[in-house]
Amino acid sequence: MSDLHVGEGLFRPELLSAAIREANELAPDLVVIAGDLTMEGYRNEFEECKRFLSELACGHVVVAMGNHDARNVGYRHFEDFFGARDSVTTVAVSEGRAKVVAIDSTKPDLDEGEVGREHYGWLDAELRGWTEGPRIVVIHHHILAVPGTGRDVNNLRDAGDVMAILRELEVDLVLSGHRHVPYVWSISGVRVVHSGTVSTLRVRGTMPPSYNVIEIDADEVSIALRQPGQGSQGEEPLARFARQPVTTSSFYPELERFVRYDRDPLSPPPAARA
Ligand SMILES: [Fe+2]
Ligand SMILES: [Fe+2]
Numbered sequence: 001m002s003d004l005h006v007g008e009g010l011f012r013p014e015l016l017s018a019a020i021r022e023a024n025e026l027a028p029d030l031v032v033i034a035g036d037l038t039m040e041g042y043r044n045e046f047e048e049c050k051r052f053l054s055e056l057a058c059g060h061v062v063v064a065m066g067n068h069d070a071r072n073v074g075y076r077h078f079e080d081f082f083g084a085r086d087s088v089t090t091v092a093v094s095e096g097r098a099k100v101v102a103i104d105s106t107k108p109d110l111d112e113g114e115v116g117r118e119h120y121g122w123l124d125a126e127l128r129g130w131t132e133g134p135r136i137v138v139i140h141h142h143i144l145a146v147p148g149t150g151r152d153v154n155n156l157r158d159a160g161d162v163m164a165i166l167r168e169l170e171v172d173l174v175l176s177g178h179r180h181v182p183y184v185w186s187i188s189g190v191r192v193v194h195s196g197t198v199s200t201l202r203v204r205g206t207m208p209p210s211y212n213v214i215e216i217d218a219d220e221v222s223i224a225l226r227q228p229g230q231g232s233q234g235e236e237p238l239a240r241f242a243r244q245p246v247t248t249s250s251f252y253p254e255l256e257r258f259v260r261y262d263r264d265p266l267s268p269p270p271a272a273r274a
Helices: 013-026 043-053 067-082 117-127 159-168
Strands: 031-033 061-063 087-093 096-103 135-139 173-176 183-187 190-194 211-216 220-226 236-242
Touching: 013 043, 013 211, 043 067, 061 096, 096 117, 117 135, 117 159, 159 190, 183 236
Parallel strands: 031 061, 096 135, 135 173, 173 190
Antiparallel strands: 087 096, 183 190, 211 220, 220 236
């Protein structure tokens, strides 16, 4: 789930309580909160959000920063209530262990996001060679445009670099929010899954407040859309795809030709320096 936006205005606490109750009924292996916990990044909003999220019974709750949480120096409060803004979690799943890497893609007081070159090497170190189970990345901002959201703004400014890295690292799932519309893209073997806003009326068009339920088994990943308060009765399928990524393309140049995070692009290539 994402875009809780606890605070003044269009936040609806009864929706968040319902989503948390329903999440507890599902008893999932993992609950991901993909950013925008608050409206303005104020400490009292984080405090209230923490009160809600402490009701989650799940042993693994991964919380990522959203752009609203970085307003008014809110990232300091985020750290106080939810810990590091970048985090790595491993979760026991039927096929072994999933690795979940949550990245802070925010910049203080800006609505747009950026993973940033300083994160690229870290992402690589965490995910390259992880063979024990699914590789999951959590980023608040959208890497790919989300339909039904009007003019595309505030996307991840280094989306191209990040997409190339996710492809290279064979990331299974990217969990994002930000646009308040649920949607799924599958591109070059990477599945980018957006959740809508779970607990506000900050919706777009006819899409209601919602959260996603993701099931991964040996053969398949299925994603269902739920509206808080309606439980399984209101559930509708959102997307389904093979557990093993299907890509119709091969791509040959090395990542370093496009994304260089360990060397000055103007310095001669290693071969020329030797
Ligand atoms: Fe949001
Ligand atoms: Fe956002």
